[in-house]
Amino acid sequence: MQPAVEFRNISKAFGRVQANADVSFTIAKGSIHGVIGENGAGKSTLMSILYGYYHADSGQLLIDGHPRNIRTSNEAIALGIGMVHQHFMLVENMTVLDNVMLGSEGGFRLASHRAAVEKKLREICARYRLDVDPLATISNLSVGAQQRVEILKQIYRSAEILILDEPTAVLTAQETASLFEILRLFKEQGKTIILITHKLGEIMAITDQVTVMRAGRVVGAVATADTSKEQLANMMVGRPIQSELPRAPFNPGAPVLTVDQLQLRDKAGVALLSDIAFTLRAGEIVAIAGVSGNGQSELMEILSGMRLPTSGQVAFDGRALPFAGRTDADGLPATFRQLGIGHVPEDRLRDGVIKDFSVEQNTVFGYQERVKNRWGLFDFKAIGQRCNALLTAFDVRPADPDLRIGLLSGGNQQKVVIAREVSAAPKLMLVGQPTRGVDIGTIEAIHTELLKMRDAGVAILLVSVELEEVRALADRIIVMSGGRITGELNIEEFDTTRIGLLMGGMHTS
Amino acid sequence: MKITELPRWATAVVLPLLNLLSALLVAALVIRLLGESPVESMGILINSAIINPEGLSYTLFYASTFIFTGLAVSIAMKAGLFNIGGEGQMYFGGLGLTLTMLALDHTLPGWLLIPAGMLGAAIFGAAWAFIPGYLQAKRGSHVVVTTIMFNFIAADLMNTLINKLVPVGQQNPASRVFTDAAAMPRLNTLFPILGDTPLNLSFLLAIAALAIYGLMVWRSPWGYRLRATGLNGHAAHYAGVRISRMIVVAMLVSGALAGLAAVNSIMGSTHYLSLNFPAGAGFIGIAIALMGRQHPVGIFLSAVLFGALIQGGFDLSLEKPNIPQETFVFIQGLIILFCGAMENFYGPALLKLLNVGKKG
Numbered sequence: 001m002q003p004a005v006e007f008r009n010i011s012k013a014f015g016r017v018q019a020n021a022d023v024s025f026t027i028a029k030g031s032i033h034g035v036i037g038e039n040g041a042g043k044s045t046l047m048s049i050l051y052g053y054y055h056a057d058s059g060q061l062l063i064d065g066h067p068r069n070i071r072t073s074n075e076a077i078a079l080g081i082g083m084v085h086q087h088f089m090l091v092e093n094m095t096v097l098d099n100v101m102l103g104s105e106g107g108f109r110l111a112s113h114r115a116a117v118e119k120k121l122r123e124i125c126a127r128y129r130l131d132v133d134p135l136a137t138i139s140n141l142s143v144g145a146q147q148r149v150e151i152l153k154q155i156y157r158s159a160e161i162l163i164l165d166e167p168t169a170v171l172t173a174q175e176t177a178s179l180f181e182i183l184r185l186f187k188e189q190g191k192t193i194i195l196i197t198h199k200l201g202e203i204m205a206i207t208d209q210v211t212v213m214r215a216g217r218v219v220g221a222v223a224t225a226d227t228s229k230e231q232l233a234n235m236m237v238g239r240p241i242q243s244e245l246p247r248a249p250f251n252p253g254a255p256v257l258t259v260d261q262l263q264l265r266d267k268a269g270v271a272l273l274s275d276i277a278f279t280l281r282a283g284e285i286v287a288i289a290g291v292s293g294n295g296q297s298e299l300m301e302i303l304s305g306m307r308l309p310t311s312g313q314v315a316f317d318g319r320a321l322p323f324a325g326r327t328d329a330d331g332l333p334a335t336f337r338q339l340g341i342g343h344v345p346e347d348r349l350r351d352g353v354i355k356d357f358s359v360e361q362n363t364v365f366g367y368q369e370r371v372k373n374r375w376g377l378f379d380f381k382a383i384g385q386r387c388n389a390l391l392t393a394f395d396v397r398p399a400d401p402d403l404r405i406g407l408l409s410g411g412n413q414q415k416v417v418i419a420r421e422v423s424a425a426p427k428l429m430l431v432g433q434p435t436r437g438v439d440i441g442t443i444e445a446i447h448t449e450l451l452k453m454r455d456a457g458v459a460i461l462l463v464s465v466e467l468e469e470v471r472a473l474a475d476r477i478i479v480m481s482g483g484r485i486t487g488e489l490n491i492e493e494f495d496t497t498r499i500g501l502l503m504g505g506m507h508t509s
Numbered sequence: 510m511k512i513t514e515l516p517r518w519a520t521a522v523v524l525p526l527l528n529l530l531s532a533l534l535v536a537a538l539v540i541r542l543l544g545e546s547p548v549e550s551m552g553i554l555i556n557s558a559i560i561n562p563e564g565l566s567y568t569l570f571y572a573s574t575f576i577f578t579g580l581a582v583s584i585a586m587k588a589g590l591f592n593i594g595g596e597g598q599m600y601f602g603g604l605g606l607t608l609t610m611l612a613l614d615h616t617l618p619g620w621l622l623i624p625a626g627m628l629g630a631a632i633f634g635a636a637w638a639f640i641p642g643y644l645q646a647k648r649g650s651h652v653v654v655t656t657i658m659f660n661f662i663a664a665d666l667m668n669t670l671i672n673k674l675v676p677v678g679q680q681n682p683a684s685r686v687f688t689d690a691a692a693m694p695r696l697n698t699l700f701p702i703l704g705d706t707p708l709n710l711s712f713l714l715a716i717a718a719l720a721i722y723g724l725m726v727w728r729s730p731w732g733y734r735l736r737a738t739g740l741n742g743h744a745a746h747y748a749g750v751r752i753s754r755m756i757v758v759a760m761l762v763s764g765a766l767a768g769l770a771a772v773n774s775i776m777g778s779t780h781y782l783s784l785n786f787p788a789g790a791g792f793i794g795i796a797i798a799l800m801g802r803q804h805p806v807g808i809f810l811s812a813v814l815f816g817a818l819i820q821g822g823f824d825l826s827l828e829k830p831n832i833p834q835e836t837f838v839f840i841q842g843l844i845i846l847f848c849g850a851m852e853n854f855y856g857p858a859l860l861k862l863l864n865v866g867k868k869g
Binding site: 304305306328329330331332333334335336337343345350351352353354355356357361364365366368369371372376377378380407 | 514724728729730733734736737740741743744746747748749750751752753754
């Protein structure tokens with residue numbers, strides 16, 4: 001049988017970065033094919049070439065055995081290739097039906113066409129057991145349901161080859177399981193699925209074949225049945241990865257942060273956080289698990305001073321944090337930093353760094369008032385020395401203080417942010433999604449650093465949507481759903497199913 | 510190895526020069542169409558604006574005003590604010606200066622009177638920028654819109670206010686002439702070669718302002734916070750910057766600098782307040798900030814360029830009757846077009862050229 005897709009010696013460069021180099025592999029028809037690799041390994045570029053966003057510098061692409069030159073995504077769709085992006089491409093205030101029709105409205109008379117499309121959608125939903133109401137408005141749907149709409153869109157456009165880019169990043173364990181059910185049904189119907197992910201567990205669970213990429217090249221192609229997580233991880237990184245990082249025995253000190261009855265409402269009065277209460281002690285890592293968008297970000301914003309709570313008590317180091325009497329949070333993060341609260345923000349490009357500042361300038365970001373000479377101007381000599389020391393200690397590459405930080409890879413940017421916050425020697429460290437968009441090698445380095453802080457007696461509050469990460473770092477786990485704490489457990493009680501249920505809003509005892 | 514970004518020397522020197530040359534090329538074409546020789550005209554322009562000492566001193570006199578208005582736009586731009594209101598703020602600065610003078614020029618000696626006048630100019634300019642700044646910070650009303658409106662309001666207000674300042678029996682819609690104590694010391698007392706020139710102490714103050722601007726924006730934590738706010742408000746908030754205060758302060762400083770531009774025009778030259786005395790200097794400040802990339806050296810060079818165009822263009826129209834005086838406005842427009850709107854026109858080509866050069 002002809003393979004559904006065949007890449008032959010595909011190469012693609014962006015400036016000095018060789019994103020794909022001589023990539024060759026085939027994807028069998030009717031299979032689920034995993035493509036894994038660290039960030040920047042070239043997976044996304046390759047898929048963008050397949051979907052017509054980019055054009056390969058050299059090499060050949062064959063679809064169903066025919067050489068194809070796909071120049072636009074419309075051509076890709078016409079060839080039966082569909083893509084479900086990590087960030088959904090849906091119009092929030094339109095219905096499922098309208099979203100599916102968008103781009104194929106079928107002439108001026110919408111109404112008659114709409115009825116026909118609705119009928120077809122209901123058929124598809126029944127056949128693939130997609131639980132979606134065609135007349136529901138997107139903004140009312142859960143993230144999992146929105147993803148099903150994306151898939152529905154592709155099926156409606158008669159996609160034979162479906163590309164899924166990190167599809168489970170935003171899903172709970174249960175939602176992931178039901179997505180996999182759908183994918184298996186898809187496969188049974190003879191369709192081909194390309195799954196791009198960095199979660200090895202999922203690769204093992206659902207794929208038939210795996211292609212491993214590193215630095216733009218294919219470094220391994222194996223049948224899933226013949227491999228293991230460890231082997232795949234080693235291939236991805238190119239060196240063995242420690243599965244368990246060393247940590248001192250759990251021995252928490254005095255409470256550092258006490259949150260009680262914390263409430264947050266938005267301008268419209270919608271509750272974003274309700275009755276949040278927990279205690280964090282010195283020398284422990286408490287991880288907040290949950291699907292993103294369930295109040296974790298807001299909680300971190302409040303604790304770092306970026307946002308005011310509606311009501312509630314927050315005590316840090318025995319004293320109430322100075323929220324009282326304020327009408328806005330303008331400038332409050334500076335006060336919190338002064339008190340000894342460090343913050344690694346979730347969205348580093350939005351909050352954590354100034355892309356157009358140099359690496360050196362970013363190492364004092366938020367602490368710029370601490371590096372003045374007696375004239376009140378910057379002490380550039382001290383800043384330079386400090387920066388060089390940090391770049392060496394945290395192995396930032398390239399270790400060039402004058403480079404614009406925007407030119408660094410995500411992982412190295414994150415190392416700069418963590419180096420900066422660690423070097424301020426906080427008592428409480430707020431860490432949001434520390435390894436989002438960061439490759440495995442760097443994850444190990446960042447985790448090591450956080451554990452070192454914990455062992456040194458810093459209280460760490462970690463927000464992560466990656467259960468792997470929670471498991472690797474946490475002493476205790478708090479699960480949040482819908483702005484509430486739905487459960488709390490010790491690391492010994494770690495249980496994916498139970499956490500998944502709590503993340504879905506189910507209270508368990 | 511391919512390079513993806515232009516090196517600094519290319520963006521700071523080569524690109525602006527290419528843009529300037531393009532503008533001059535188009536200008537040459539127009540002069541050709543007017544029936545004059547572009548080479549000869551350019552010769553006259555350069556001679557009268559740069560080479561002749563008296564001409565040069567006029568060029569620098571105009572440049573002194575432009576440095577202040579250019580700085581005003583630049584500092585706001587660094588905070589991410591596009592202050593179009595330099596014209597109105599300068600106008601108001603002139604009012605503040607004049608009110609101070611009218612009140613004090615018979616009582617205070619010069620060494621006190623001049624700083625007092627500068628203070629008056631800075632305060633009034635800042636006050637006129639405060640309202641748009643406050644509205645931006647607290648209400649989110651865009652400064653581009655409000656400062657444009659405030660230019661019109663300033664112009665109309667002055668049309669009314671000037672009547673209160675015109676001395677009895679005077680036809681000219683202007684205030685009375687200040688006493689000699691209010692005159693900025695002229696530089697030709699030190700350098701007689703400059704001839705009969707209005708070039709005055711303001712030029713040295715402008716240079717000092719450039720230096721302070723450079724120091725504050727790039728070497729102080731305040732400037733760091735200012736630039737952070739301009740580049741990424743979210744991150745600046747994370748870093749603890751009081752964003753709304755930063756916006757207001759940036760607008761105050763911007764307005765004060767625009768107000769100070771009036772010192773050169775009024776205390777340095779006319780010695781009285783007249784209607785529409787800024788004559789577009791506030792708007793030229795925008796071009797200077799864009800062309801000079803908000804860098805002190807760039808601002809200085811652009812201000813001198815625009816000063817030279819005014820001075821040289823004036824002499825050119827006297828010598829060549831075919832070339833109307835408005836030609837310099839036209840060339841100015843071309844420079845703004847090439848240096849502002851088409852700033853990166855040559856960027857990609859230059860990048861390619863550099864890469865080819867590396868391969869060869």
